[in-house]
Amino acid sequence: MARDYDLTPRPVAPVATKYRRIQTQLPVPETIPVLEALRKYEPIAMGGQPPIVWDRAENFQVFDAYGNAWIDWSSGVLITNAGHGRKEIVDAIVAQAQHGLLTNYCFPSEIRAQLVQRLSELMPEPLKKVFLLTVGSETVECAIKLSRTFGAKIGGKSKHVIVSFEKAFHGRTLGSQQAGGIPVLKEWIVNVDPGFVQVPFPDGFRTADTSFEFFLNSLKMKGVTPERVAGVILETYQGGSASFAPVQYMKQMREWCDRHKIILTCDEVQAGFGRTGTMWGFEHYGIVPDLTTWGKGISSSLPLAAVIGRPDVMDLHPAGSMTSTHTGNPICCAAALASIDLVMKERLWENAAKMGDLLHARLHALKPRYPMIGCVDGKGLVAGVAIVKPGTLDPDADLTWDIVWESIKRGVLMFSPVGFGGGTVKICPPLTITEEALVESLDAFEEAFEAAVAGRKGMA
């Protein structure tokens, strides 16, 4: 599954359209020293993304320094919901920097007050207290801590189990990785905490049974009773496949958590701020979780993350005991406020829903033509195309890899495959993408798909 790109420049067919420009070779020969320096000075584990060297990015396009341009289907990694490099965000960052406050730890600042108030006012009840952090993994660690603290308070130390889902991704720190459901990522952990338990995610594709009874039975089979559960945490949609749980399942989950005083956390790090066609991902389920974790699209740019939750849970720890060096960094707060303003003013969740309809219709139309498409999933401007060996559920990582690279050669930028067995093509453009650019990129993607399939056939 883990692999990296060959850095030998190879000829590509030139592309020159309104939004895409690809010249004669990829990787671009002039970028090889940069790519080699990264390989030399960074750990191998930082590799693996397509070898194009980002120079600048604007709205839904990414440019290198050599005249190539891509329509971006990555949003970085689902960061730039309001578009890359929006002037309003740049201006807010510059203004805050020039104002003369670049950092202030947990000392009070006006801009931090503005941001927590803004977020709290936007959220539905009871999500009213906001703890700012820097990255998504940190927010997940905090949600685990708060869930266990709450569990211990009401049910004693035995109420400590954190239930999460197979194939889930919640970050790369020790706790968030244990809440994750990807076994290979946990191989380095010699003393896995038995208080983290994963059950199948009801995606309706690799887990056929999407009933809530199956959730209850899965827990029972693992010997976990509800009295021992402190928290359930799930990605609002699974990042590796873009799949959502059924609405009924989540309504039953909400009731079950209420009945057993279990903290329900939706990890909205990927789903929030309009991505799925609603402002918050959990709106699709018609429920409100107790805790939510946010990052990525919150600022469309600088590192900022947040835990937002029920006041009684958020207030479990005393003054001075939930801190982080860069919490509410003033420049990051300025960026987040500007990005949230753009999402709200331009009603970007509506564009995500509208463009999403187009995107999903086109992807679903591909499915009958290609038996290697196992499943198309997602909502709004996030889609996952699961590539399988025809007639099976086995991921075809090689073909998925080729589809991504063929797309990049045609000026459509994606990150490398994600998901189970590296078999998902993930599509997540900035929420500002226009119909014209989306159609143009979908046409190019279809060509790339056909070329990748033909290439694999040629190899067989």
Ligand code: PMP
């Ligand atoms: N939760 C989810 C759902 C994520 O997708 C990610 C990152 N891909 C994280 C948590 C971790 O966020 P970060 O990389 O900012 O630590």
